[in-house]
Amino acid sequence: MEQSFLAYLRGRCRSLPQVAVGIGDDAAVITPDSGALIACTDQIIDGVDFVSAEHALADAGYKAMAINLSDIAAMGAVARSALVTLALPKQKATQIAGQVYEGILEAAEEFQVAIAGGDLSTYDGPLSITITLLGHVPVGSAWLRSGAKEQDAVLVTGNVGGSILGRHLRPVPRVALAAELRELVEVHAAIDISDGLSLDLDRLCAASGVGIEFDTASIPIHDDAILLAEQTGRSPFEHAWSDGEDFELILTMSQADADLALQSSCGYELTQIGKTIGRTGLWKREGTKLVRLSPQGYMH
Amino acid sequence: MEQSFLAYLRGRCRSLPQVAVGIGDDAAVITPDSGALIACTDQIIDGVDFVSAEHALADAGYKAMAINLSDIAAMGAVARSALVTLALPKQKATQIAGQVYEGILEAAEEFQVAIAGGDLSTYDGPLSITITLLGHVPVGSAWLRSGAKEQDAVLVTGNVGGSILGRHLRPVPRVALAAELRELVEVHAAIDISDGLSLDLDRLCAASGVGIEFDTASIPIHDDAILLAEQTGRSPFEHAWSDGEDFELILTMSQADADLALQSSCGYELTQIGKTIGRTGLWKREGTKLVRLSPQGYMH
Structure with a gap:
């Protein structure tokens, strides 16, 4: 043939x-x-x-x-x-x-x-x-996983979870958004979510030698994660936390740049979900304590 | 994993x-x-x-x-x-x-x-x-299949046929020879032999809008083609003509450049097997007549 x-x-x-x-x-x-x-x-x-x-x-x-x-x-x-x-x-x-x-x-x-x-x-x-x-x-300006700095804002594009319901076949690669952000701010580190929000973010953190303090309530949960949760008995949050093939981007940048990006024309496609900290691992604050979270996702 | x-x-x-x-x-x-x-x-x-x-x-x-x-x-x-x-x-x-x-x-x-x-x-x-x-x-100097000119010398590297006996697993890509020829002469067109000498040469000719008059006696038959012929009942020539996966190069260049290449230090790895002609197709001369030959090889 x-x-x-x-x-x-x-x-x-x-x-x-x-x-x-x-x-x-x-x-x-x-x-x-x-x-x-x-x-x-x-x-x-x-x-x-x-x-x-x-x-x-x-x-x-x-x-x-x-x-x-x-x-x-x-x-x-x-x-x-x-x-x-x-x-x-x-x-x-x-x-x-x-x-x-x-x-x-x-x-x-x-x-x-x-x-x-x-x-x-x-x-x-x-x-x-x-x-x-x-x-x-441009030479020297690729967004690497290893570029995150302490006290960076951590942002995610779109909404996550439940892509298995069909979205994973027609993902919207964040080409246009990446181009806009490139013009607007200095992105320190980036990764796309192929194996799960928490797992890919954990990889970015490991490559950069930082940790993250999550604002877990701010994680943008996709409607598909809510629908899927009705079938699986797991929570919508769990699906957003661990489902793969979202093909959204996780980005880190200075808080000032994050504020600029969030207020820009593409800001509605972005959500800040936490900030990087010197202590490695994934964490959320409960009162005055940091509680450790486990990364989950699709392991090859 | x-x-x-x-x-x-x-x-x-x-x-x-x-x-x-x-x-x-x-x-x-x-x-x-x-x-x-x-x-x-x-x-x-x-x-x-x-x-x-x-x-x-x-x-x-x-x-x-x-x-x-x-x-x-x-x-x-x-x-x-x-x-x-x-x-x-x-x-x-x-x-x-x-x-x-x-x-x-x-x-x-x-x-x-x-x-x-x-x-x-x-x-x-x-x-x-x-x-x-x-x-x-270098820009504009890639060796294309379409670059052969009328009256080009047609050369092949190494010996061909019978690679299925084992040579096809450890082919010697003609990287060093190509680099030497690049320094020495102006190659007009090239193709590597993956599907058979005659079939790949036919593709080069078709892309260039030329034909070839073969000196069939000069085709460098590999010892493996002779060995294989003893098993298959076909002739060593037939194997050299049509066997795939030799991963030798077919090259065309002016006759003057071909003479130079053949006399150079890499000349012993090269054989002239014919010259291009305006009439499309594969041909050999018998007396004063041109007799048409059929390309054969591995069709995907």
Whole structure:
């Protein structure tokens, strides 16, 4: 199938100036952007990260792009081009590839990412989609997990929890919000929530050598977490605390910058959920005492 | 397994100057090289591209790196960093990942490529290794499939055919030879042999809008093609003509440059197998007539 499908793809992929040579040579030639190169890769597999019997394959394709876009946004970077690798079940391989690509091309168009190349295989196994996303950021200014400072404000975008009810297939990568914040404030550290708010925040804290004092009441609980709690018997808070695949961003910055961001035009998409402290770990204040909280989430 | 294995990997991966932020953040931060960015991705799967029951898993890891290095060499480019994605059978996932990485790290060390990041999943399926390789080339000077001109000399590196006897697991990507040729001559077009000499050369010709008049007697037949012919009943020539996974390079350049290359220190690794002609297709001369030849090889 490969040659004929590649010919079809070349027709479908819009040519964008960032790709000088795209699909069809031994490798892609990409016009360099200024700054450092940012690269990430994420793979999603039928039966693990989505269920093809229940979801449209275009949604799986969209998700594969969106979770990589979320990683790029979490670096404060701009995505420019993508390499797409599909491992396809032998039966109906071309049809499946076509449907997956509908979602990939939709996301590529929406976020102005060029499909620069990729690979296709058929095998005895479930559909697997691996996307490598390339982007750029001014040298020395990527948002790392390790950049948080003591007394930083800790903010989260959107609302969290219960994404398993369907949102996880069509996450909104926080590309636009990240770009706005980049202009407005100095973000010290960032991570995207793939495995759970508390677990990913714990990773950010560990990388930065700080802890966090939560204002747990302020955690923005998604309506889906409330709905899901009715089914699971767990509390909406527990779902917001530990559910994965929100693909929201956790950001730290000075309190002055946080106040500025919260008052800005994108402020309604941001919530301050605590501040960093010198003592490592996750904490909440009860009266005059700090009580330790356990990070929870999806462990690979 | 992911977190502990990533911690192990961070320890094993040498830090190279090209990667500012490697494994362990949302994305890698790569120090830009001058020139255009070159990017390719190739996936190999147990049961399709190797057989884990027969081969060492380290060889599969090495192969996944080498075939991507071959693609980068076929662009006349230099590889700098890699993103590695593994889909692992649930059983013994960590052990398998460790063994695969032995071969990946060996190739990375040998060719000075930094492992910048990647992804790991476990699932109900065969081992799959997807590597994205990033490199660079001076702007406007990548060796494309489409660059061949009429009356170019057509050269092939090494000897071809019979790689299935074992060579395909430990191919020697023509990285050093490509670098030498880049200094010495002006390569017009190049492709690496993944699906068969005649099939890949046909692709180069089609992309360039030329044909080739073969000197079929000069095609450098590998000893493995002779060995394999004894088993298959086909001729050594047929194996050299159509076997895949040689990962040698086909190159075109002016006849004067070809003569220079053939007389140079790397000349013994090169063979001229024909010249390009205006008439499209693959041809050989019999007396005063041109006889058409059929491209053959591995069709996906």
